[in-house]
Amino acid sequence: MPDFTELREAVCRANIELQQKDLVIYSWGNVSGIDRDSGTVAIKPSGVSYDDLTPDKIVLVDLNGNVIDGDLQPSSDTATHLVLYHKFATIGGICHTHSLYATMWAQAGREIPCLGTTHADHFYGPIPVTEPLARADIESGYEEHTGQYIVSRFNDLDENMMPAALVANHGPFTWGSNPAEAVSNSVILEQVARMALGTVLLDEEAKAISEQLLDKHFLRKHGPQAYYGQKK
Amino acid sequence: MPDFTELREAVCRANIELQQKDLVIYSWGNVSGIDRDSGTVAIKPSGVSYDDLTPDKIVLVDLNGNVIDGDLQPSSDTATHLVLYHKFATIGGICHTHSLYATMWAQAGREIPCLGTTHADHFYGPIPVTEPLARADIESGYEEHTGQYIVSRFNDLDENMMPAALVANHGPFTWGSNPAEAVSNSVILEQVARMALGTVLLDEEAKAISEQLLDKHFLRKHGPQAYYGQKK
Amino acid sequence: MPDFTELREAVCRANIELQQKDLVIYSWGNVSGIDRDSGTVAIKPSGVSYDDLTPDKIVLVDLNGNVIDGDLQPSSDTATHLVLYHKFATIGGICHTHSLYATMWAQAGREIPCLGTTHADHFYGPIPVTEPLARADIESGYEEHTGQYIVSRFNDLDENMMPAALVANHGPFTWGSNPAEAVSNSVILEQVARMALGTVLLDEEAKAISEQLLDKHFLRKHGPQAYYGQKK
Amino acid sequence: MPDFTELREAVCRANIELQQKDLVIYSWGNVSGIDRDSGTVAIKPSGVSYDDLTPDKIVLVDLNGNVIDGDLQPSSDTATHLVLYHKFATIGGICHTHSLYATMWAQAGREIPCLGTTHADHFYGPIPVTEPLARADIESGYEEHTGQYIVSRFNDLDENMMPAALVANHGPFTWGSNPAEAVSNSVILEQVARMALGTVLLDEEAKAISEQLLDKHFLRKHGPQAYYGQKK
Numbered sequence: 001m002p003d004f005t006e007l008r009e010a011v012c013r014a015n016i017e018l019q020q021k022d023l024v025i026y027s028w029g030n031v032s033g034i035d036r037d038s039g040t041v042a043i044k045p046s047g048v049s050y051d052d053l054t055p056d057k058i059v060l061v062d063l064n065g066n067v068i069d070g071d072l073q074p075s076s077d078t079a080t081h082l083v084l085y086h087k088f089a090t091i092g093g094i095c096h097t098h099s100l101y102a103t104m105w106a107q108a109g110r111e112i113p114c115l116g117t118t119h120a121d122h123f124y125g126p127i128p129v130t131e132p133l134a135r136a137d138i139e140s141g142y143e144e145h146t147g148q149y150i151v152s153r154f155n156d157l158d159e160n161m162m163p164a165a166l167v168a169n170h171g172p173f174t175w176g177s178n179p180a181e182a183v184s185n186s187v188i189l190e191q192v193a194r195m196a197l198g199t200v201l202l203d204e205e206a207k208a209i210s211e212q213l214l215d216k217h218f219l220r221k222h223g224p225q226a227y228y229g230q231k232k
Numbered sequence: 233m234p235d236f237t238e239l240r241e242a243v244c245r246a247n248i249e250l251q252q253k254d255l256v257i258y259s260w261g262n263v264s265g266i267d268r269d270s271g272t273v274a275i276k277p278s279g280v281s282y283d284d285l286t287p288d289k290i291v292l293v294d295l296n297g298n299v300i301d302g303d304l305q306p307s308s309d310t311a312t313h314l315v316l317y318h319k320f321a322t323i324g325g326i327c328h329t330h331s332l333y334a335t336m337w338a339q340a341g342r343e344i345p346c347l348g349t350t351h352a353d354h355f356y357g358p359i360p361v362t363e364p365l366a367r368a369d370i371e372s373g374y375e376e377h378t379g380q381y382i383v384s385r386f387n388d389l390d391e392n393m394m395p396a397a398l399v400a401n402h403g404p405f406t407w408g409s410n411p412a413e414a415v416s417n418s419v420i421l422e423q424v425a426r427m428a429l430g431t432v433l434l435d436e437e438a439k440a441i442s443e444q445l446l447d448k449h450f451l452r453k454h455g456p457q458a459y460y461g462q463k464k
Numbered sequence: 465m466p467d468f469t470e471l472r473e474a475v476c477r478a479n480i481e482l483q484q485k486d487l488v489i490y491s492w493g494n495v496s497g498i499d500r501d502s503g504t505v506a507i508k509p510s511g512v513s514y515d516d517l518t519p520d521k522i523v524l525v526d527l528n529g530n531v532i533d534g535d536l537q538p539s540s541d542t543a544t545h546l547v548l549y550h551k552f553a554t555i556g557g558i559c560h561t562h563s564l565y566a567t568m569w570a571q572a573g574r575e576i577p578c579l580g581t582t583h584a585d586h587f588y589g590p591i592p593v594t595e596p597l598a599r600a601d602i603e604s605g606y607e608e609h610t611g612q613y614i615v616s617r618f619n620d621l622d623e624n625m626m627p628a629a630l631v632a633n634h635g636p637f638t639w640g641s642n643p644a645e646a647v648s649n650s651v652i653l654e655q656v657a658r659m660a661l662g663t664v665l666l667d668e669e670a671k672a673i674s675e676q677l678l679d680k681h682f683l684r685k686h687g688p689q690a691y692y693g694q695k696k
Numbered sequence: 697m698p699d700f701t702e703l704r705e706a707v708c709r710a711n712i713e714l715q716q717k718d719l720v721i722y723s724w725g726n727v728s729g730i731d732r733d734s735g736t737v738a739i740k741p742s743g744v745s746y747d748d749l750t751p752d753k754i755v756l757v758d759l760n761g762n763v764i765d766g767d768l769q770p771s772s773d774t775a776t777h778l779v780l781y782h783k784f785a786t787i788g789g790i791c792h793t794h795s796l797y798a799t800m801w802a803q804a805g806r807e808i809p810c811l812g813t814t815h816a817d818h819f820y821g822p823i824p825v826t827e828p829l830a831r832a833d834i835e836s837g838y839e840e841h842t843g844q845y846i847v848s849r850f851n852d853l854d855e856n857m858m859p860a861a862l863v864a865n866h867g868p869f870t871w872g873s874n875p876a877e878a879v880s881n882s883v884i885l886e887q888v889a890r891m892a893l894g895t896v897l898l899d900e901e902a903k904a905i906s907e908q909l910l911d912k913h914f915l916r917k918h919g920p921q922a923y924y925g926q927k928k
Binding site: 116227 | 722724743744768772797804805806831838865867893
């Protein structure tokens with residue numbers, strides 16, 4: 001078996017950061033990362049406190065969910081992560097939390113409109129919400145279906161321009177090119193969700209920003225025309 | 233007299249945690265624990281700061297409220313705790329606070345609807361609110377009556393599936409199998425109450441989740457079919 | 465001149481606590497204390513940061529506002545404090561801040577109704593708001609008039625049962641038997657104001673608690689029938 | 697070239713303070729300062745974390761935006777800063793953030809009314825919001841146009857009495873006599889924005905304070921008649 005030390009360390013650090021960034025309490029969130037060459041996913045063990053997490057406790061599973069290495073049960077949300085890795089072929093890390101403000105929008109079943117440049121800097125349009133899961137999809141294969149509902153909602157969305165989804169009645173999933181970026185997208189989503197709540201309290205009819213402003217901000221930071229930050 | 237050192241230490245730690253988790257200021261909360269074999273309840277002394285709390289200051293009372301050991305007066309809410317220990321035969325710890333968000337719902341006299349899976353993971357249905365205490369029940373035996381109003385509200389509820397109640401115009405009580413779990417249920421209730429406030433601000437008509445989703449999440453974590461966490 | 469070392473130290477500590485309890489930023493609040501025997505008031509110097517505050521910088525003034533001792537200008541709100549010491553004969557300390565939630569209510573010109581037992585434990589009824597100051601009363605003798613508007617609002621209130629007032633369009637003043645108690649009443653007022661905001665968001669028609677519940681909670685903590693805390 | 701060590705240090709410290717005061721996460725804000733004699737502006741490099749910021753990384757540009765000294769790209773918002781330095785001839789520092797509460801108002805496109813003395817102590821009237829940028833003004837020269845929209849909004853405002861603007865759909869810019877004061881005005885604006893949100897939630901029709909009260913508070917702290925603080 002190849003050496004997944006670096007992947008495990010990256011996934012461990014990313015999970016611990018959930019707590020440092022105040023996105024979780026107890027064991028309410030999980031981050032995974034993938035090695036695309038071997039199809040190996042590293043993920044948090046279920047129900048383990050972030051204070052007790054070390055790289056050797058990170059569980060390795062294959063893309064069918066079989067445990068490859070690790071003494072602990074993987075996150076109960078593993079099946080959701082695997083669906084996303086299957087369908088979103090370029091992502092390298094996934095993060096799930098119950099962060100306060102993103103969860104408020106998920107519970108209300110409202111997509112988060114793009115109300116300002118903070119949002120546009122990171123997400124290309126409104127943050128989508130899935131359909132509520134149908135009864136049969138809850139009762140059997142619940143976690144896998146959760147992933148499928150996200151994927152279905154992304155039918156006409158590009159996961160690289162919209163690295164976040166709200167699962168209705170549940171909470172946010174975010175992703176990125178690696179586990180750390182998946183977490184920073186969750187941090188940013190939480191800020192955006194909080195700003196958007198205040199905005200709609202000030203103006204329930206608040207309108208999304210123009211397409212031009214969305215393009216300007218998103219493309220100033222992403223893609224070939226980006227001019228934010230330092231040249232690499 | 234048996235040695236209650238461990239019980240006192242557990243109750244002391246649980247009370248101190250109230251402050252560490254930002255559920256209380258000054259001396260605004262109390263946690264107790266019970267030794268069921270001897271019918272002995274250990275509880276915070278009244279009006280003592282958490283900074284000054286040590287296990288030897290924890291007061292021991294019997295189930296009739298007689299002080300068995302301790303130099304200080306027990307919490308003024310002791311009679312409420314005792315009613316709950318009498319009627320909820322399997323609980324091992326009780327926690328009472330005036331935490332901000334749970335108290336907002338208690339003051340509004342609104343039960344907290346189960347708006348998402350965060351709630352469903354821990355509480356099997358809406359968080360109930362008691363009736364407001366009648367005049368006579370306030371004027372005499374107030375603290376005991378407070379406990380009776382909670383018990384009365386649980387007529388058709390199972391205290392093991394709903395380890396929390398909001399006393400109308402007052403604040404939350406939670407319980408668990410031991411003092412630490414009573415406190416963690418208060419922490420979780422506070423998160424749930426805060427998410428629910430934001431949710432109803434986004435959608436005043438927000439609906440409770442389906443029975444299937446409630447069952448899935450609660451039973452994934454509790455009872456014989458639970459598959460969250462590690463096998464013991 | 466008598467030695468006011470203890471008074472200065474108490475006033476200095478109480479001012480520093482404003483910052484520790486997150487009631488102020490920069491130099492946005494002031495606490496004073498009085499020695500009733502000599503009629504000497506110790507108060508924060510104007511515009512000085514809490515980080516730089518030491519007992520020797522606390523300014524001593526007489527009840528007419530003449531500086532008795534100190535190299536610095538006293539707080540610009542000194543005249544307000546002096547009116548309160550004149551009219552509220554038994555108080556020993558006064559605190560003024562622009563704390564977030566109490567100021568929201570003051571800015572809205574709404575008294576804070578007594579919506580729960582947290583409030584009733586400390587304030588005997590709704591937190592009163594002054595009338596807005598008339599034009600002439602702003603243009604000349606502004607700070608003294610601010611005190612007079614508070615006193616006027618207390619025409620039929622007992623300052624010992626209601627140790628707080630909201631100055632309309634401005635913010636809270638609280639008091640107590642000494643400077644530390646004046647500050648703790650500001651801390652508690654802020655919690656009560658925050659809970660009350662959430663409560664009216666959940667129920668705009670939220671009703672004040674009954675007179676019996678108010679009496680029970682206030683008198684359980686205050687006066688000859690109090691049974692909260694430890695016997696002294 | 698003159699020695700800009702002090703300017704760079706002041707700008708570096710002011711940028712780091714953004715993070716310490718919880719106004720920014722990641723690299724979401726920038727502060728600049730100007731040496732008026734030489735027309736040299738020192739500004740944060742683009743996309744650099746505050747944790748990694750040192751004075752030698754601060755970029756020097758002239759008033760036309762040419763980099764004079766520094767190995768890194770200046771902030772992508774540099775052109776906005778330069779417009780403000782051109783038109784607001786007496787200011788010495790500028791700060792831009794996406795702080796939560798000020799951004800809520802900017803996203804709602806609502807000016808922040810002067811609802812109390814906290815606001816009046818620092819800003820002489822409502823905090824203005826710019827017009828939304830026209831399509832053509834976004835697509836080319838976006839950052840420069842942002843500055844021009846601010847300046848245009850200040851046609852009949854005095855930048856020394858109103859050291860803040862909200863850019864519609866974007867966020868706040870503040871300024872002052874030096875970089876540190878630009879930052880403290882951002883801190884104060886955030887408090888004022890938060891208080892104002894709570895106030896309009898309590899009373900959607902909340903009225904601005906009277907002209908007399910605004911004058912009294914602003915002029916008690918600013919200008920020749922000021923009597924707040926210590927004589928210099």
